[in-house]
Amino acid sequence: MxxxxxxxxxxxxxxxxxxxxxxxxxxxxxxKDTKIKGNAIQVHEKYQSLARDAITAxxxxxxxxxxxxxxxxxxxxxxxxxxxxxxxxxxxxxxxNEELNSEKNKAKLEEKTDIxxxxxxxxxxDNKEIKTNTEENTINK
Numbered sequence: 001m002x003x004x005x006x007x008x009x010x011x012x013x014x015x016x017x018x019x020x021x022x023x024x025x026x027x028x029x030x031x032k033d034t035k036i037k038g039n040a041i042q043v044h045e046k047y048q049s050l051a052r053d054a055i056t057a058x059x060x061x062x063x064x065x066x067x068x069x070x071x072x073x074x075x076x077x078x079x080x081x082x083x084x085x086x087x088x089x090x091x092x093x094x095x096x097n098e099e100l101n102s103e104k105n106k107a108k109l110e111e112k113t114d115i116x117x118x119x120x121x122x123x124x125x126d127n128k129e130i131k132t133n134t135e136e137n138t139i140n141k
Contacts, residue, residue: 039077040073040074040076040077040080041073041077043069043073044070044073044074044077045070047066047067047069047070047073048066048067048070050066051063051064051065051066051067051070054066
């Protein structure tokens, strides 16, 4: 087995200690500490207010940056609203179809019970006829 005196190579690019950070652009607006949290409409409103503040401060570029983010979250909010409306409509249709099916099932059940009761009545009347016939036959003998 060969033993090497050189340090082990890192397989991952992230572990390279000689990495040059000067190639990365520093975005003055990319601040991890000021991440805006909340649902889409809250974030939209926050970016709108930040954009208005930037305009009053005279920074048009920063204002445009915030307006673009606000527009994005506005689209996200509208998309989620449309999805909720579609879900509600599907649920209403599903409930309506279930009610129709239950009514159809009730009608079928009623028909079956009517038919079975008629059959029971017929068999009872047939049994009565058979009894009367047998009684007549026994009397005649």
